[in-house]
Amino acid sequence: MSDPHSKPTVNHEAERAVLAALIRNPDGKDIIRLGIHADLFTNLSVKEAFSGVCRLIADNVQPDPATLRNALSQAARIEYETSMSVHVSAANLAVWVTLLKDCERERRCVASRDWLTKAIDARRPADEIRKLFDDLEALQQPTVRRSTFSPLADLLKAPPAENWLVDGFIGEDSTNVIFGDSGSGKTFVTIDLLCHVAAGLPWRGHDTLSGPVMYLAGEGQNGIIRRFKAWFEAHPGHEDAIHNVLIRTVPAAIGDPVAVAAIADEIRGMPVKPRAIAIDTLARNFGAGDENSTRDMNQFVSGLDALRVASGAAILVPHHSGHGEKSRGRGSSVLRAAIDAEFLVERSEQRITVRCMKMKDADEPAPLSWLLTRQDLPWCDAKGRPLNSAVLVPTEAGQSGTFEEKSRLPAAQRIAVDALRTALIRDGIDADGVVTVAEDQWRQACYSAGISSSDKPDSCKKAFNRARQDLVANG
Known part of the structure; x- marks a missing residue:
């Protein structure tokens, strides 16, 4: 019955x-x-x-x-x-x-x-x-129709809750822009953050809330897939988190109310809502409008709000820097006024740094830096050639005045120093506060970082040995 x-x-x-x-x-x-x-x-x-x-x-x-x-x-x-x-x-x-x-x-x-x-x-x-x-x-x-107003006396009885997706960086139910020049590493930072959420891992020491994430790839779909694969290759033991990542490989016109309503409908129908939704990039997912138009950017922001309301997720929007002003995102200022947090991504050779440019209701977090490091993949192309991508390896931020900058090292020596730092982070052994790594692990890190322009083993070995000897000679 x-x-x-x-x-x-x-x-x-x-x-x-x-x-x-x-x-x-x-x-x-x-x-x-x-x-x-x-x-x-x-x-x-x-x-x-x-x-x-x-x-x-x-x-x-x-x-x-x-x-x-x-x-x-x-x-x-x-x-x-x-x-x-x-x-x-x-x-x-x-x-x-x-x-x-x-x-x-x-x-x-x-x-x-x-x-x-x-x-x-x-x-x-x-x-x-x-x-x-x-x-x-x-x-x-x-469903009860209630007043949309609340007495201030009730609201002041307790401090408002701070709900973070990534503690101190990205709030739940928030809208965030990650901007920088083309090639600065915006997508690498976004993927790294999403995968940490999907796996429930702390991101650079900041606690995360684990759960599903969505990635709307507006461009470079093949490269995006390789970058996600690289992340999981570099973080073994977290393969279950792959099932927490959903990718859309066609652009979404977020500025089109009908198009965004269809995506919001799909999200509402999901039994488990995503914790984060990345829309990469703003330009490729904007739709038919003009980024510089106040009206069109307002429509885009409304689309972001529709996805946020449908999911309760943190919205992440990788975006390009302005043509003349590199300290702000491109297009209408409507976007910056509407978002909760804004982060600038800068790249100096292999070092990628993220700086908070706006944090609406909390203190701005300190900058974070990574080294962009080559990651070999267990795949080959149609001609049998090995495929690779890259991953972010944490390093200290704001290292102006370091040995390599003061000495203006040649390229091979700079690669060797960065590879040594990478090897120490990945494979270093801590003994009484001193971290060491085997020379062979340093050598392999140099090979992965491209210390030689040739892929021949003998050329790579010679380039590593020259860089190591020169660094020792220079003290």
Whole structure:
């Protein structure tokens, strides 16, 4: 027997009523204002008709029998005609949408219960199970219209909570820009941060909240995949975190309300919401607008907000520096005014440094630096040649006046010094506060860093020996 107290998960009449109302009054603003999205519909033919109507509205085409005939399958056309014959008014659209949202919420509750059961049976990490509990509890809360105002006296009873995705750097439910020149290492920093979250690892000593992450790759998809592979090759033992990373390999027009609504719908349908969403880069995912236009940038920011609200995630946006002013991101100042934190990425040879340029409601964290280090991959190209990428290896920030800078070392010696630092970090043995590393491990680090322009073993060996001897001779 079915549970007499269970809530309905489907309402076919409401689905047809919403479809008919949108055809009779095709206003894209109503779709956004009421939060109408494809996952509200369970009837596949009605869903197809709804998507067709949205496409026509986005193209400024009136949805009518003539335009829909070529856009829909026969089954969807039957649903469209039935909906129009049964529902002759668009007056109660908001009421029908509310009914559909109630059904969709109940479907999500059912899915969340299933995911929670599977997570417990699979003995997933406690914080992941706790988030599933929290998500389910939030879904089960009754929808009550409450005042949008709160008495200040209530708000001052306790300090507001500081909820960090990466402690002191990236807040939960926040919008962040990571900007720098082309080739500065923005994507490497973003991938490194995302993978630490996916694996539940501290990022440069700062605690993280573990969970799924999403990466919207607007360019260089093959290179992006190699960079993610390189990270996991450089961090063995965390292969399970691969399942926490979702990648989209086509650009997303975040400035287009219809396009961003489709992505937000997809996120809302996920049983476990992402902790972080990276949109790399702003330019490739901006859409048809102009970055310098206040109106278009406002639309882009609204798109970011829609993804943030749908997920509760931290939004990360790698972005290019301004053409003349390198200390700010390119385009309209609307973006910087709207975000919670902003980070500048700079590169000097193989050293990549991140500096906080804005932290809205907390102290600015200290700069962080890494060495960009070659990482061999267990793959070959179509001609059998080995593939490689690079990873970030932590190092100290702000090392102006170091030995290599004071002495203006030749390139091979600088590579050898950086490779020694890398080997000490990766393979060093600490004995009474003194860290040492085997010469062979230093040599291999130099080979990976490209100390020789040739890949021949004998050339690499000679280049390493010359650099080592010169460094010893120079003291």
